[in-house]
Amino acid sequence: MESFTFPFDINELPSTLKPFLRTLQSSPILPALKPSSVSDGVAAFLFLLSALGYITKGRLWDKPDPYYKVWFERPQLADGGSSNKGAVTRNIVQRLEEGDYQAVIFWGSQSGTAERFAETLGREFHTRFGINALVADISDFDVESIADLQQKYFAIFLLSTYGEGDPSDNAAGLWDWIKRIKDRATRVESLRYVAFGLGNSNYKYYNRVLDVVVDAFDAAGATSLMPPQRADDAEGATEEDFQSWKDDLFALFRSLGYEQKAVAYQPTVSIELGERVQSEKDDSVHEISMHHQQTSLNSAIFPLPVRNCRELFTAGDRNCIHMELDLGNNDLVYKTGDHIGIWPCNPDEEVERLLETLDLNERRKNTLRIAALDDSAKPKVPPGSTLEAAFRHHLEICASVSRKTVFDLAQFAPTPEAKAMLTEIGQDRTRYEQFTSSTHITLARLLKLSSSLEPWTALPLSFVVENLLSLQPRYYSISSSSVISPRRIALTALVVNKQVADENHSTINGLTSNYLLSASKLPSNAKAATPSFQHTSPVGGDGGTVFAHVRKSKIKLPITSSTPLVLIAAGTGFAPFRAFLAERAKLHALGKPVGRMLLFFGCRNRESDYIYRDELEKLQETLGDKLRIVTAFSRDGNNKKVYVQDRVAEESETVLEMLNAGANMYICGKASMAREVDGKMEEAVAQQKGMNESEVKNWTDGLKKRGKWRADVWG
Template sequence: MTPPWSLPLNVPPEVLQELSKNLAPNGIADYAALTVFSAAAATFLSRGYLWDKPDPLHHLWFERPQLKNGGAIGSATKETRNIAKKLDESNKDLVVFWGSQSGTAEGFANRLAREISLRFGLSAMTADLSDYDPETISEIPESKLAGFLLSTYGEGDPSDNTAEFWDWISKTKDKEKLLSSLRYFAFGLGNRNYKYYNRVVDVAVEALDKLGANAIMPTGKADDAEGATQEDFMAWKEQLFAVFKGLGLQEHEVQYVPTLSVQEDESLEPIDLHNGEPDGSSLKAQCSPIRPLSISASRELFNSSDRHCLHIDLDLTTQPEFTYKTGDHLAIWPGNPDAEVERLLQSLGLTSRRDIPISIKSTDSATKVKIPSPTTVATLFRYYLEICGPVNRDNVLGLAQFAPTPDAKAYLQQLGQDKTSYAIFINKNHVNLGRLLQGASPEKWNIPLSYLVETLPSMQPRYYSISSSSVITPRKASITVSVSTAPVPENGGELIHGVTSNYLLAVSENLRSSPHPEGLTYHLNGPSDFLQGGKVLTHLRKSKFKLPALSKLPLIMVAAGTGLAPFRAFIAERRQLQQIGKETGELLLIFGCRRQDEDFIYRDELQEMQNALGDKLRVVTAFSREGKKQYVQDKVSEVSDDVFRLIEEGANFYICGRAEMAREVEKAVAEVMTVKGHDDVNEWRTRMKRRNKWQEDVW
């Protein structure tokens, strides 16, 4: 039969009528075929509308992180990635590069560049190492100076934004004269409790010197083991300034000159304002976007009236792009407590102006505005600045110029000038900005908002190890939160409240219609009230702290306190694999806390998993304030035969907790291996870490 679409246009009507009779559906089979054909056609035509929709975030896989602030390849307004060209275009004499994981090195870089400009008249700028192509450092002329402030974290790792620079110096270290025109100085941030103390700055300086760069002074180093980072930085900074004077630079009296303009603008409407939503442009590739998540459940883990530890479940079902793997981290973006926000507003005389719109703009093309603008002062203090942290001595001295009375000025100058006196004062008082101003003078302080934006750290997220398994609960992520509330030493009446942990405690208690135990209140509805109903702002971060691909490999896990969190997930995942018939290796968990009946978190769950796993799981406990005082490193030595046997059988070794604990555990394991006959323990340990069989998640 000739198909109807090939018939000529002048077909007689009677032929068409007969044809339509023959083509009409006749019987169940015809109707069924027609139904299938119609469904297939509808499915095909709805592609891209009802199904197989293009991922709106697909383009992010191809974006360079440095272009996340609005730049675009080929755009006329794109910032240059050539640092030498940037220095020339902005007429700068000096650049301070920073590599920072938590924001401390970035804050130091900003302070240093600002003070160099004020004290010596040099035009200085700061630079995120990820914003510039590292090879262009070789183009910086000898007439200019470069500083490198580099932090070390984890196992001697560089910060995320240092990765490109790190790769470059590793690959080009044999080109001896490449940086012969570069004059530089360097300062490292680290913690002596970590095995690779300040490794990043050491490696960077060695590479710079091999490339022909000229250091104008010895490398400075901060040690946070005893909380001395601020004082170490200040001491090194004074040495740097002495070198500057030796180079013939003239020192001037320091007077505040703003690099930012903060102005009220009542013409702005509420819809124009940023109400506290975090700026996620600085998040790196291993992080998800920032999104609100609902707390689906929260429970107390401690059996104590004055100490709190929370298990919090977060519902991921509303955020399809949120996918995690066992061992990843979840970040919480907190808000500051109402009392501290109100205290600071009152000290500055801004209580009545709290909701007036303000615009924050840079007065220097080389200075980036890190605070979303426009906004309000109340939002600035609640969400965008860290107002609860202690004030360093540098800032105490800087605030003296804005004192409302001669007595207040003298008080701050005396407090800030003497290192010993300030240390004694800090030991007796928790001095954040609001408390310091109130204590120095009850009168109104005329401190420019630009000064506070420039000197106070930006609010940072706090990261928690996810304590659930993505295999078991892929759309629910759990975190374990130790709530930090402690009295200041030598002053039992005043409490220091951890910012994020107490914020989470307030959210959790509010879900139960209960107040915060210490009476703290927060704006729990969040920016623009979109956190109503127990939501928090979060993002996910990929981690290298992972289970081995082979489930039959044994695991040794050492944890103290909330360091147990990721191991709860590890053990649960191994139990799940065993239940579906997979071969699983032996698990040895060494866990420490204060007291068995008070803060042994997840004890019942661990018992259930022991029952399910049988002889596959052994739990060894250490209690530091019950019976014979013991720590996890003591238990490592106590069960040395099992530790050695499992390592010889190919076990992965994991440590999670504080850095000083990890250091002691590593010493204990090294002693075990030495006693058991390993001649070169360092080589063994290096080999283990290179193969990812020794992993640490420490803070």
């Protein structure tokens, strides 16, 4: 039989294909397919071409990308920013053995505080006790392997609680495992652990994550080396609570036979002042996004021109501003109910005070050369920034100074008197609390107060940068509807100026609210002078340009416009509800069906700070009996103080009726108010439905899980 001839040279093909094609060539199949016409020949050629393509897939074409897995790796692993670089195991015991670690510090963090504490603790374990500790993101490991930790290891958990008693996103796996421990009676008898929780006592479920995890571990046979402790951010005490817990933890290790060394300051970054920037142009505002990651929840940061600013209070010594930001032609979009994150800068006065105290006024325009000396050190200032830009745009120089920082500053004091003062305050918590309760102490003010005549020339810049936090955005509920105003974002901001009970009657100025007031060009109603800020040049706006990004929120209108709404707000908590009502009014005007709405609104005084009163009256006219407004005023010229939670209690029967009919209930404002509203509603449910405490909790939890009861609150 005549053999078949391929229309190509087999010898030129890869060696892996040659044996197969020679076998096919000598078989009786292909010669039998010898074409008898041109059309048969074309068909045979196309058949062979398709077969050849199929056979050579992955060899000659469509080869697997050897770096495909990189798309699914964390970028910090490639940059050397993780302590787990090069690790191929998610088993925590194996990882500890490979790295010759004696302890593991797990962190569950939503805002970054617990992570920062964990990194600090890991460094101090090594420098003070010689303990090699692995600082671990809980999500980097299989949480089931925690049960295999032997007693020779110390396990430390730093866990934050936020929202409705929820764990941080990276601790979701731990949370699920803890539930399985309870359900399956899993034992963890070899686990020796210490736990510290971060939370805010203004919230109903204060430090719930810590309590649930500790209870589960103890029930499963784990050994707690010391009682769990809790940080409370209600009064800004998180840093001090952590320091006190750390002192107790170090005392524990000393009792276990570890020798604690006195450690001199060891920088984690090297900082030098380089060349001087000649341009007057602000060299760092455009770099403000270096600590911001664009995600599915957070947009990129954009400069937004300020438009249409107005004062909402009609009397008094406070400001509440309405401000609109123009989205222009950029890619920024938002949905009704979202949050806007405002990136402020520090006030001129504080920047000047810090530069002067450090005797660096003449070098403000010199660039910073920063190099990490420790794997855990994270950049806070963009490369090429000037010293002034770092203090103005990237570091929290207006924040209070922690007791540990006060104590550590003493070693660099320019005079013996300053050293003695700082040592006394820094080593005694009671003394520190007395001092800070009557004085707002920023870093610059502390340096100035302790040594008013001598500059702090011996204080390393690395110490300053390490002990100042990165400047973070402040979030506001968007008070405009994306349906009505898709290219304008409105926000409602109360300007905060808190009086301090010291001999000088000092004022603590809210950073971002005063920054927004400055950008609005509106006059201040405060009795004391307000800070001044640098703003980028306005682009045809009423004021300056602010940097902002949008963050998605769970506070959303129901898809069906006929769903009834119960809206509960105090003060500027009304902001998202302004958008809700405006959107519903628009639909109603177009003839669309809208559900019944019950709004509870509380503020101090009917005449002075009833914000958006004119708008609400117009909405009432438009919506008619679809909207009912119930107000509460705590300082309305009579002796009785009425709060929004009191009105909710009075109208609880109506609220329950609406919830039973399928209404959505939203609460927005301070966490303490929301907690009180929850309590009033639970009392009403117990009384009107005849439920016990457990049944009430199941009922409210059911509404919250179905998205029928939502809260957007702050501390």
